[in-house]
Amino acid sequence: MGSNAETRRSGCPISCSLDLLGDKWSLLIVRDMVMLRKHYFKEFLASAEGIATNILTDRLNRLEGGGIISKQPDPENRRQIVYTLTEKGVALIPVLVELMSWGKIYAGTTSVDRDKARRMQQDRRYKQRVIRELTEGCTSTPGRS
Amino acid sequence: MGSNAETRRSGCPISCSLDLLGDKWSLLIVRDMVMLRKHYFKEFLASAEGIATNILTDRLNRLEGGGIISKQPDPENRRQIVYTLTEKGVALIPVLVELMSWGKIYAGTTSVDRDKARRMQQDRRYKQRVIRELTEGCTSTPGRS
DNA sequence: TCCCACCGCTTGCTTTTTGCAAGTGATGGA
DNA sequence: TCCATCACTTGCAAAAAGCAAGCGGTGGGA
Incomplete structure (x- = not known):
């Protein structure tokens, strides 16, 4: 389930946006970060819509690859990873x-x-x-x- | 490739919107109607992103089922069908x-x-x-x- | 009337993605 | 040391996407 080379279908800005975000899960993850202040894998996993772990991993990688989120090891608990929005994501x-x-x-x-x-x-x-x-x-x- | 019962994943408005529109094509069709004033099957087909006929049929049906577009026979040429946005689509x-x-x-x-x-x-x-x-x-x- | 081009759409098939359940290695606390 | 928990993998079945070809109905021209 690779988060591989994102090929652009056209130069249209809407199309480009949908190349990155056009699915049922990506924007829900961003919603979780914006509206519900979620930052951890298990938190996204616990959302009402019920995303699967492999899909979540894939989408987090894709969003990171697209520069929308960034992942860092949690300074307070090195077992977990903190996901945060970039400027591009906040936009x-x-x-x-x-x-x-x-x-x-x-x-x-x-x-x-x-x-x-x-x-x-x-x-x-x-x-x-x-x-x-x-x-x-x-x-x-x-x-x- | 049925445009079947749309099951809602949760009550969240964003999630509901994505249940209807969360894919790579639906919003491109709406874009074609809004930005490029397209109204016919063949016009959507000719867009730069290159949608396949079966996917286009499915999405048009889904959008109609979701109340976003309406389809009527073209009064000027009964061979073709005119797709127009509803109020919900314009919104x-x-x-x-x-x-x-x-x-x-x-x-x-x-x-x-x-x-x-x-x-x-x-x-x-x-x-x-x-x-x-x-x-x-x-x-x-x-x-x- | 017959033919033919064109309309939206369907079908058959392969490839890709999704969804689900179980398992994995690394980590840190008791 | 043991064990729970972390993010993440893996295997497999089901669904969706993508591609090419074909189909029935319509309207226009000969």
């Missing part, structure tokens, strides 16, 4: 926010806060605040889980 | 714009307009204008190719 936050916003309105089962989501969809300031806060949270040093 | 434009913006800066080969893209990334008004114009272009009646 994905607006994509995540738009996907979340769209999903809340159009792809959700829980129609509870659909109206709230729709309002937020139109309220650019609110969305910008969300993006700013998340970004700040990701560029500062991470707290332990 | 994906901000996602596309963010993916494009990110891709231009971080995933591109052509570093030509990377600075311009980075400026645009910060300039929320410009991005909003792009989104507005694209959205208006998609909600009005489509011109012929």
Whole structure:
């Protein structure tokens, strides 16, 4: 299950983005890091969607190869590895926010806060605040889980 | 290659969005409709990335099943089918714009307009204008190719 | 009317990826 | 030393992607 040479299908920026992120798992890992402040293999593994270990390993390597995350040995516990977002990864936050916003309105089962989501969809300031806060949270040093 | 029952992996809006759109082709089809004003099977087929006919059929059905596009027989030429975006599909434009913006800066080969893209990334008004114009272009009646 | 090009789509097949379960070597604490 | 836990591998079956060829229906031209 190699994380091999990423061949670009075209020069289109959207296509290039999807070459890196166009699957069901990569952006969920980024979501875990951004929204849930996860940094460890076992934490990603414990997410509700239930990723398999081999897929997780592959995606983490791919994301690292694509410069979106970086992996370092945990200074506090050398048994585990800390995964953190790079600048390139933090820059994905607006994509995540738009996907979340769209999903809340159009792809959700829980129609509870659909109206709230729709309002937020139109309220650019609110969305910008969300993006700013998340970004700040990701560029500062991470707290332990 | 059935476009069968879409099982949701979790209730997370991002996960729900990716259940529908998390692959290498779906969003490219939406891009073709939004950015390049494509409406026909053969037009999608002709895109630079080179999608196969069976995959295209599957994705079009899946997108229709997900309420993102609708297909009708072309009133002007009953041999072909017109694919158009629904409101739900048009609402994906901000996602596309963010993916494009990110891709231009971080995933591109052509570093030509990377600075311009980075400026645009910060300039929320410009991005909003792009989104507005694209959205208006998609909600009005489509011109012929 | 007959023929033919073109439309979206299907089929058959191989290759690649995913998903699942079990196992592995390294590490650190008791 | 023993043992739990860490990230990660491996083996195998199922699903999806990719490729090439073919198919039925339509409309236009002769």
